[in-house]
Amino acid sequence: MDPPRLPGLCLPLRGRESYRTLGTAYAANTHRCVRCFWRDIRFCPQLRCGPLCRGYAPVFRWPIERCRASTARRGFAFSRHSHGDVRPFPLASLMVDRIPLSGPAMRAYTSDHPCTWCDGCGNYGIWSALKRALVELGIDPWNVLLCFDVGCHGNMSDKILGYRFHGLHGRVIPLAAGAKIANPELTVIALGGDGASFSEGIGHLVHGIRSNYDITFILHNNANYGLTTGQASALTPQGQPMNSSPEGIPERTLNSMDFVFSLEPTFVARGFSGAIPQLTTIFKAAIEHRGFSYVDVLQACPTYNRFATHEYLMERCFDIAGEKYDAADLSRARALAVDTTGRIVTGVLYCQSAVPSFMHQLATRRAAQTTLVEEVGLRDVASLCSVFQ
Numbered sequence: 001m002d003p004p005r006l007p008g009l010c011l012p013l014r015g016r017e018s019y020r021t022l023g024t025a026y027a028a029n030t031h032r033c034v035r036c037f038w039r040d041i042r043f044c045p046q047l048r049c050g051p052l053c054r055g056y057a058p059v060f061r062w063p064i065e066r067c068r069a070s071t072a073r074r075g076f077a078f079s080r081h082s083h084g085d086v087r088p089f090p091l092a093s094l095m096v097d098r099i100p101l102s103g104p105a106m107r108a109y110t111s112d113h114p115c116t117w118c119d120g121c122g123n124y125g126i127w128s129a130l131k132r133a134l135v136e137l138g139i140d141p142w143n144v145l146l147c148f149d150v151g152c153h154g155n156m157s158d159k160i161l162g163y164r165f166h167g168l169h170g171r172v173i174p175l176a177a178g179a180k181i182a183n184p185e186l187t188v189i190a191l192g193g194d195g196a197s198f199s200e201g202i203g204h205l206v207h208g209i210r211s212n213y214d215i216t217f218i219l220h221n222n223a224n225y226g227l228t229t230g231q232a233s234a235l236t237p238q239g240q241p242m243n244s245s246p247e248g249i250p251e252r253t254l255n256s257m258d259f260v261f262s263l264e265p266t267f268v269a270r271g272f273s274g275a276i277p278q279l280t281t282i283f284k285a286a287i288e289h290r291g292f293s294y295v296d297v298l299q300a301c302p303t304y305n306r307f308a309t310h311e312y313l314m315e316r317c318f319d320i321a322g323e324k325y326d327a328a329d330l331s332r333a334r335a336l337a338v339d340t341t342g343r344i345v346t347g348v349l350y351c352q353s354a355v356p357s358f359m360h361q362l363a364t365r366r367a368a369q370t371t372l373v374e375e376v377g378l379r380d381v382a383s384l385c386s387v388f389q
Helices: 016-030 034-043 064-074 123-136 152-158 172-182 202-211 256-261 276-288 310-316 330-338 382-387
Strands: 144-148 163-166 187-193 216-221 267-272 293-298 317-319 344-351
Touching (some): 123 216, 123 276, 144 172, 152 163, 172 187, 216 276, 256 267, 256 293, 267 276, 310 317
Parallel strands (some): 144 163, 267 293, 317 344
Antiparallel strands (some): 267 344
16 A cells, blocks of 8 residues: 655655644644544545554644634634534645655655654754755755754754755854855755854854855744753843743843844845745745845744744734735835734745855956866875874
8 A cells, every 4th residue: 555645745654754744734724733633634635544544643732722722713614623523624725736745856855864853843844845945946966955053953964865064053154155165056055043043153144144155044943942952042032931041031132134134135035834835935936046045934842932832923924925015125125024013924025136146256266167176186195194193
């Protein structure tokens, strides 16, 4: 019996990790509990799982009480929620039919290593959207370099195939920039968390945007240091109690979008890890941009972030693509990005493609017919080794 395949997920449903990915999207979009998930999964026409569902532990945690409360508050058609008799939710609405998941393109990015993130972590959505974006753009794994910082997101380094490099904490941007300068033919994507990127790595972010390196930077923004068990980051709300500061943090929260726009970037986007189709579109636009692409991905941390949950983000995130919007207007983009008091605007907020990238402005390379990596020569170091023996 062939395993069921879900258009919109990156794996056939063979094991726990694939169910967890679908479960995360299900919880974020429906605010319903794990009992509903297992019931609905049997009614989904794309899922012919039957006995394959048995034996799997619950893949995400959404308490039944919150499930009932959220359903009534948001006014779903099934507001009188009952786990004994509930209309199945159309899981197909969470899926995207654009990618043949059984084809060689997606399998080329599929790792055999199991995912180790917490149940309900937003990294699952980012992981799924990134693979889909690379496949839709027709980029082969041997033509992409994924540079990972230290943090929970860094566990993705062996969950996706392609060239991968795990750098030092806060230093992923110079690593990615150096690789792109050495080999401009590579598609280079850097990934970092809000802790490293806006603390010890903030200087690299400043000069990455200022220099307009031709790389894509994806910020995993869960407003805490998840890998070190919930320490406060520069993006944690002021006064918010965290594991390392139970009385609340005294520092003011850094407005990351205001900071980034003050550097006059050439591409800024914001997405939500629970909106995988939109996030795929954002990643594609960022990768295709010639210059430094900054993508802020809002994600829930179900273990340590109690103030920005899936429900919170789902209710507030708004896709700007549905409105008449000029992404070339810097002041308008900055105003929309900075103001998060009501809705949180997502999508490609600003794009200026007329600004040349770093390599196009580097006078010493304008007439070069070869790349730096092709100019690396082989040298006999035997004489040097003898000196240091």
